[in-house]
Amino acid sequence: MNPNAALIIAPVVLPMMAAAVLLLIRDSRRLRGSLVNIFASCAGLAAAVAILWHVNHATGPDAVAVHLTSNWAAPFGIALVADRLSALMLVVVGIVGVGTSLYAAAGWSRTGSYFHPLFQILLMGINGAFLTGDLFNLFVFFEVMLAASYGLQLHGSGWPRVRSGMHYIAINLLASSLFLIGLAILYGVMGTLSMADVAAKVPLVPLSDRGLLHAGAAILAMAFLIKAAVWPLNAWLVPAYTAASTPVAALFVLMTKVGVYAVLRLWMLLFPAVDGASTQFGGPLLLAAGLATLAFGAIGVLASIRLDRIAAFSVIVTSGTLMASFATGSIAAAAAALFYLISSTFAVSALFLMVEPVQRTRSERHAQRPVYDAMPDEDDNLDDEQLPLVGRAFPVSVAALGLAFMACSLLVAGLPPLSGFLSKAAILTAIVGDQAHPASSSTWILMTLLLCSSLFTTISLVRAGIRHFWASGGRFAPRLKVVESGAVLVLLGACVALTVFADPVLRYTTATATYLHAPRPYVDAVFGTPPRPGPTKPEYPQVETP
Amino acid sequence: MTVLRRLLPSPALSVALLAIWLLLARSASAGHIVLGLIVAIGVPVLVSSFWPPSRARHPFAILRYTLLICGDVVHSNLVVAWGVVRWRWHRPAHRFVVIPLDLRDPVGLAVLSMVTTVVPGTVWSELAVDRSAMLLHVWDAPDEADFVARFKARYEAPLREIFE
């Protein structure tokens, strides 16, 4: 077996084994638990990077690495497929995982039981969802991810968590039912569950069955759109994310990406631009949903005073932007959106990580009163009637926090010069400059919404920043732990790296988007990977299928 | 001896388990007997903390008792069935009956409860805390004293022989 193929299972099996090991470590051994957790996360990142490296440097059929679990050929066994898109997502997960695991080591595991095992199981679920090439296996990994996320969301308990958690779980249980129904319909129509096989069989579906196929796809899409927090299916997100403990919320930023990923992956596979009867089926709807989500998120950001709510709505903004950009059908826009995905994931995640430390600086007075609640006093600018004109120095921890907050704000709002801006600029140039899809009203709406979301985010974050860092009353110099700062640094550092190496990354995502728009290589790679003849399967294959 | 006892805390149970295993396996091949022995010996050891050694004796008494019950079951079935069918015309003398107990062994009592359950026409309703009496609901007992005497003789006495 190709050693690279063996590598593909690492992002799934590694966290699972780590979770098992962590279960054997007593809760009282916190340091040991944290170390194992961090180590496992780092190892996961390393594996992801190795996969990315392989996928990026391999050419031809090798560029899609396939691992046939249980040694059964597609479409019969479950194939894990690491292509450019999966590899990219894995790395994103890895980096956020390392960041949040560092952060959690500051003591977050103490608020409840089994934080670390659940953390690793969540990583396992997300990675599995990104890797799997089988629809039902996707469901299973969704469930792995969700099961762990329920636990993490409720970590620490308390009424806000339980209330929002209950809603979150209820919605997701419903979504899981929808997933199963959609899946079953697809199986009923095509008799297969392998994504590659489905992609190959969609063009052969007779016209009389297209309705069923489309209905199945629509129901399936519902499950993903709920995960992706698309409006109007996203009311659960903000309460759940804001109630969750800080590192959990930061980790959850990844989960909406899984929904977006699933939509993207299946949409591109099932209804590629080349297929005749169902070409890009549902595209306009996705576009509309994306735009609505973007608008909703932007309004939500603007309406939010609390930092965690801003971050949560930013997650929605991200989802809307991604969905709308992908749905334009333009390769350049998809490439830019992928770039944006990376940047925004890190940024929002970092923002979530900062919510709690930033609140440590909050003064009593400003904790109560949002800046916009009252009109300012009558114009009164004469200096001698005001506070003395002497500045105050920031304590080092506040200064560091403030700088990090500023960087985060720039990234989330998409303001220059960091990768947030680059990604937005890339999306803008892509949607305006797409030759295949000349600018239409949706282009202008998307453009306006993108800029508005930036503006609204700026307004909100400035408001929050002023409230926390520029409080006029007494301010407390927060105590920052090294691991906490390290966690934020990891994520922001990743963004800085993304800013500096923007072009290689964009070239990577462009290649990814190009590849996504023509699913043939994916299908060929999956079907072109033979199982290894071995002791149990000497005379393989025994039964040919039609 | 102690080793044997530890290995085979309740031989009757082990025999029963072996029988169940072979019945389940639907085969008496060597392989299944070996497996069954492993299970029959291993499982009682596993559950020994739950299961105090049984004092059941007299295998023939057990067999006789079983056959007796089987016969009574068939008979009572017919009685109750017939009673249900002609319910509109004839009401049986159903009543609660307190039966003073001499049997104290928990396992014996459990078997007694199984018997009352299996035999239609009697429903075990309550057991005194000190196990000195039980309350039965009887489908048709025209004469209470007669019923008590018959019940004790027919069902309780053999159990005392087996378990005490």
Add this chain to the structure above:
Amino acid sequence: MTSISLLALVALPFIGSLLAAVLPTRSRTLIAAFAGMIAAVVSVVLLTSFPMVRGGGVIRETIHWMPSIGLDLAFRLDGFAWMFAVMISVIGVLVCLYARYYMSPEDPAARFYAMLLAFMGAMLGVVMSGNLLQLVVFWELTSLASFLLIGYWYHRTDAQRGARMALVVTGAGGLCLLAGVVLLGQIVGSFQLDDVLASGDRIKAHAWYPATLALIAIGALTKSAQFPFHFWLPRAMAAPTPVSAYLHSATMVKAGVFLLARFWPVLSGTDEWFWLIGGAGGITLLLGAYLAMFQNDLKRLLAYSTISHLGLITLLLGLNSPLAAVAAVFHIMNHATFKASLFMAAGIVDHETGTRDLRRLNGLIRSMPRTGALALIATAAMAGVPLLNGFLSKEMFFSETVFLSASPVIEWTLPVLATVASLFAVVYSLRFGYDIFFGPPSTDLPRTPEEAPRWMRMPIFFLVTACVIVGVAPTFAIGKVLDAAALPVVGGTLPAYSLALWHGFNLPLAMSLVAIGGGIVGYVWLRAMQERGRLVLPPLISRWNGRELFESTMLAITRGARDVLNACTTRHLQPQLFIVIATSVVLASFAARGFTLSWGDRPRVPASYAFVVLWIIGMICAVGAAATAKYHRLVAITLMGGAGLVTCLTFAWFSAPDLALTQIVVEVVTTMLFLLGLRWLPMRMEKPGERATLRDRARRVRDLALAVVVGGGLATLSFAFLTRPAPQSISPFFLGNALPGGGGTNVVNVMLVDFRAFDTMGEITVLGAVGLTVYALLRRFRPPAESIAQPDQQRAVPQERATDLMKPRRSDAFARGYLLVPSVIARLLMPVALVVAAHYFLRGHNEPGGGFVAGLIVAIALLMQYIVSGTRWVEARTRVRPTRWIAIGLLIAGLTGLGSVALGYPFMTTHTAHVTLPVLGEVHLPSAAFFDLAVLGVVVGSTLLILTALAHQSIRKQAPAPHPSTTGGRP
């Protein structure tokens, strides 16, 4: 010098900023010297590079950053940019020097100079950008830096508000600029400034031109504080005065006019340009001057004057005339010099007297004659007094307005407007100059004014000297620079113009005289009126306050956003679920349109009346459960059991024995779970007289309708599939390969442990995760108050009478009382259950069964012990450690999978060991059996973890100390 690195030039201030930030914050002299040095180095390098940009020379430097989207770090220095860069750096040096004396020793200097340097770097970046996207980058950086500078004294409310307003307005403008730039880049096909400057015709002919122009104009106008975005600038006065001096003269606000001038060659020359840019400039010119007359705060007066002067520059650029453009460039320079010096002077006054109120300041010329003299000269320049630089550019402006050929209305209005604005300028200049320095000296000032230190006056002196030199000998002093700077602006051919002081008696001169004369009269009149308490606030528009408008707009959109949000989302679960379901229905029906339900020709399942009846029972149970779940929970659970049973029978009937087995054991465990939970739910009693409200009933009807639609939809779909011929399925492969390849005859089990073992691995992980979650949640469980007490049933037992209804005890061999017999039976069942579990486990691969069912059997048997003997009894006898079961199960699963990897096969590849044993003969030991063992472990562990965690609540509630972490015990 033959070449300079523009990148280094731009980077230098940023690097300096970083260094300054880490210097000790109180050592202000050191930091000021350091910052000044940086600015000085930049200035010197720039000044020496003048020969390279003369006569259309351009220095370029490009570093690739993101060529894929056309964004490169392209630096480009032509004459115009050079002029700006010099202005920025030289005034930067002066501001550094000035700030050293202005700022208090307590002010954190590191932060101040770090930001100032960053701001300088950003401005340099803007003016030297050779790439439009890069320009936007630096543009927004200036907004950001200015935000931090304005908010330097962040503890003051006015600083917070001013900074925020500046950032929001200019940041928003920047975003519009970004949009405009993107469009422009799209029209041109490149973001390189050189390419854009060469494509003027194409741009103006493009359909997107108006939109592009509007977007770029918004960017420029917000930055330059032009009407209607002018209101942020006076607010920015909350900044320390050196910052104001810098922002108002050479930087921030000038970035806007820089942009207009930069794009002048390609965007101007159209009516749209004239009306948009010229209109905004004209209005701002007049409005700014008008408002400035009524200000009582020194800095605010200057701020409105800045607005007005920038309006003048904008208007000049908007006139579509090359000569006007040259005048604009000239005025940019002039305004920078006098405005910087005026702010510095105002700062000194403020610093020395402790107030900036014009009404309180009087006769300062006596106490600070040198500062006064300098300030007066600068004021005269601002007012456009001859022999000073302000006069020259104003004259150029006047002549442009006079000689402009346009529609008659404009030909008449413009000169009038120019004269009136100029008149206003004279009035406010007089207010600034005369009110402060002349008249009887004030006595009630907070501080006794003295002459400022020499080095603090030095920058003013330098600037005022420049004003005078330019004013007296313009061609000599500035001619070449102006030529070089204006050339790129007008796009290649410089129009003929003269910088002469004297053009003879002409209309512009007359206008100047009218303005000066009228201004003096106006000043006297205004002063008289104000002394009588009238005209204190600007007439006509005093109520119309841009700042208030901004604040209330912000408030309104925040509130509006909140309202929209509340309308678009919900905190309640029911509407959310309704939306999800309804959307699914709508989407699915929309997607399925065109599909016609046919009766299909698949062979029908033979009718079985038994199943007709059973299914009817199932449906009744389902509906019954739905109807009773509100008030009769136990009934609902019972009915749900019935429905589950029918489901199980259906599986059994349709040849799915594995499913039937699994369903039945899961059914049992689920019921137990519900029963355990029921203990903690409140009793709900149906109130007989209670009637639902109309709204409730409407909601019920709505939900019922949706439920019927969903049910109908599901039924239709499944009917469609039940009657259609089956598709080409991959299933025959499994049937064919289960035995030869998977080593088992039970295809479903082989799928679970071999073909799709990866699914099963995920599935047991789900189970484990849920178990952990439940345990974690219950450790923090806080039972509701009314459930903590003993259940009614237990309280109903008369305490004084012996009864068999007693709790199980820890020590007894068997339970007592009513549980005696059940406990004997349950214990008897335990070994039987284990044997049965072993049976199902071992045969799973070939017959129905397997690890999952076996695991649940074990769990149920243990659960039974809990029921009859109580938690304490069971746990005193056996140490069930569910977590360990889960952990070991997962480890076995992972290791089984990895074992095959170690052998060089894919994950989870089944290997079978063939062992020949004495009695048993050949034994096949597939690795799948280990995996099934893992399943068993996790299932037992998770199920027990869940159930016992729930069960523990009953003993916990009686514990006196309800500390969550101490009770429950570690499983």
Add this chain to the structure above:
Amino acid sequence: MEILLALVIGVLGGAGVWLVLRPRTFQVVMGLVLLSYAVNLFIFSMGSLSIDHPPIVTPGQPADLQNYSDPMPQALVLTAIVIGFATTALFLVVLLAARGFSGTDHVDGEQDAP
């Protein structure tokens, strides 16, 4: 029979949906259980339903869907049953916790929520 089975699925699903939309937590969890029955049967009905053809290989019988029922949906349903069980358990415990915190069994934790 097909009509009736479809009807069973529909009724289970409809009853589940109705309950899921109710305001009491217990109703919701019951609804989810009923819904999972419906979904499991629905998946199951995607395969070729056949009587007395369990997917247990008998040597000599051709391996096709005429002689065996479709094992694929069965494997899927098996996994779905387990996952459904787990999530039901979780939701139940969460609703208990919610009840503990809010003192009511309303899904929003509000006694008089609309």
Add this chain to the structure above:
Amino acid sequence: MSTLLFYAIAFTLGCYTLASLMVLVRLLRGPRAQDRVFALDLLYMQAMLVVLVIGIFHQSDLYFEVALLIALFGFVSSAGMAKFILRGEVIE
């Protein structure tokens, strides 16, 4: 499968399902919780019998496994319910 046996089985199944319907009526009618629980228990028994008879009908052993499980564990839920009614909690 001979006709005789076929009809016997059909009759038996008919009887079972008829009985199930009667039990269902009791399950719905109550009147007390113990009636319902008992009805559910009985329903399990009948279901088990149905499965066994189907097994005979199809001459297949596989159905026996399901019946066995019901026989062994069908009582657990009803016993739990009974204990709940009696004591207000299942596990003390």
Add this chain to the structure above:
Amino acid sequence: MNDVPFWLQIVVAALLFFSGVFVVIGALGFLRLPGFFLRMHPPALTYTIGSWCVALAGVLYFSALEGRLAMHPLLIPVFLAITVPVTTLLLARVALFRRRLAGTSDTPPTLGASDAASGERPAP
């Protein structure tokens, strides 16, 4: 697979017939009889003779079919005999408890109530 001899088929059919009839009578009684304790009697038909007949039928039928002794269906009556008492015991106790609580007439008093003083105290 062997053919099942006709006489055996008759036996099997008869057993099944009886099972069906008894189960119906049991259910009928359960449905019709008044009072819970009376209703508890007829269901015994189902789990005794109802299941015995079927099990016996299974034993005979499968033994004949497979040509060897197939005793495993007998496990079902055995297991039923072990497990069914638990439910019925508890349910009877429930009914008794509730009748006493409601003060229904002709409910027997608690067993051993008279010697409460000497007996063990109930757990609180």
